[in-house]
Amino acid sequence: MTYRTVTTIVTDTTHCKGSLEAAKAIAAQHDAHLEVLCLGVDRSQQGFYYAGASAMVVQDNLAQAREEAVELEAFARQALSSHLLPWSSAALTAQMVALNGVVAHRTRFSDLAVMPRPYGDGRGHDAEAIVEAALFDGNVPVLVMPDDATYPQSVGKVVVAWNESPEALRAVRQALPFLKQADSVSIAVIDPPQHGPERSDPGGPLSQLLARHGVRAEVCVLAKTMPRIADILNRHARDQNADMIVMGAYGHSRFRESILGGATRHMLEVAEVPIVLAH
Numbered sequence: 001m002t003y004r005t006v007t008t009i010v011t012d013t014t015h016c017k018g019s020l021e022a023a024k025a026i027a028a029q030h031d032a033h034l035e036v037l038c039l040g041v042d043r044s045q046q047g048f049y050y051a052g053a054s055a056m057v058v059q060d061n062l063a064q065a066r067e068e069a070v071e072l073e074a075f076a077r078q079a080l081s082s083h084l085l086p087w088s089s090a091a092l093t094a095q096m097v098a099l100n101g102v103v104a105h106r107t108r109f110s111d112l113a114v115m116p117r118p119y120g121d122g123r124g125h126d127a128e129a130i131v132e133a134a135l136f137d138g139n140v141p142v143l144v145m146p147d148d149a150t151y152p153q154s155v156g157k158v159v160v161a162w163n164e165s166p167e168a169l170r171a172v173r174q175a176l177p178f179l180k181q182a183d184s185v186s187i188a189v190i191d192p193p194q195h196g197p198e199r200s201d202p203g204g205p206l207s208q209l210l211a212r213h214g215v216r217a218e219v220c221v222l223a224k225t226m227p228r229i230a231d232i233l234n235r236h237a238r239d240q241n242a243d244m245i246v247m248g249a250y251g252h253s254r255f256r257e258s259i260l261g262g263a264t265r266h267m268l269e270v271a272e273v274p275i276v277l278a279h
Contacts, residue, residue: 040069104137167248230266
């Protein structure tokens with residue numbers, strides 16, 4: 001398996017700059033085609049306007065979104081002007097109600113989507129919706145770039161968050177091109193269940209799977225000494241000097257995590273290195 005098509009979505013020129021540069025670097029490292037979707041989003045809620053005004057407001061908002069998309073495409077084309085491998089860009093517009101469908105349709109044939117962190121100052125609901133649409137509706141793995149992070153020239157060390165879940169296993173399989181590229185991989189198992197199927201050898205079957213793909217992996221069993229799984233993973237990544245974390249996304253429902261929180265949402269909020277997510 002390798003990445004042949006890498007897609008990134010640009011919705012502004014500030015928060016998306018890091019993910020665009022990361023997408024360029026990944027496409028170059030894997031000899032992949034780079035697709036850049038420049039998305040102007042109509043974030044208005046038509047239900048709040050008085051009767052008779054909706055049609056006019058919708059038209060004005062879509063026109064503004066179209067202008068934003070054209071400006072974003074000009075920004076992307078300038079950033080890609082020196083990119084030597086094949087690339088393409090497209091200016092698109094979408095209303096919030098149709099955002100999932102647009103993102104899913106344009107990412108479902110990609111091998112990897114590269115996105116900026118969806119939570120933080122200056123980010124609206126559309127940033128979270130775009131990441132989730134690629135994961136759930138486009139069914140594509142997503143690499144999320146934290147703020148101020150730089151994608152490494154070569155991936156040296158990767159931490160895999162392993163909890164025996166289908167989401168975690170799918171993330172590992174989808175991230176194999178990164179894992180094969182890495183010098184070493186640390187399989188982080190946090191408080192493995194005493195009566196689980198891997199109770200006598202936590203992370204052992206996964207380590208064997210990776211070894212057969214030529215990946216050098218070691219298992220690190222970690223105690224849950226902090227309340228949040230994300231904090232433990234971040235600390236372990238710092239200790240390992242890791243360039244990337246691979247983990248399954250949304251083992252609980254998206255609604256539950258949006259209300260009560262969860263490992264995926266917390267990691268997206270506090271991640272210090274790029275994260276590869278799959279569901």
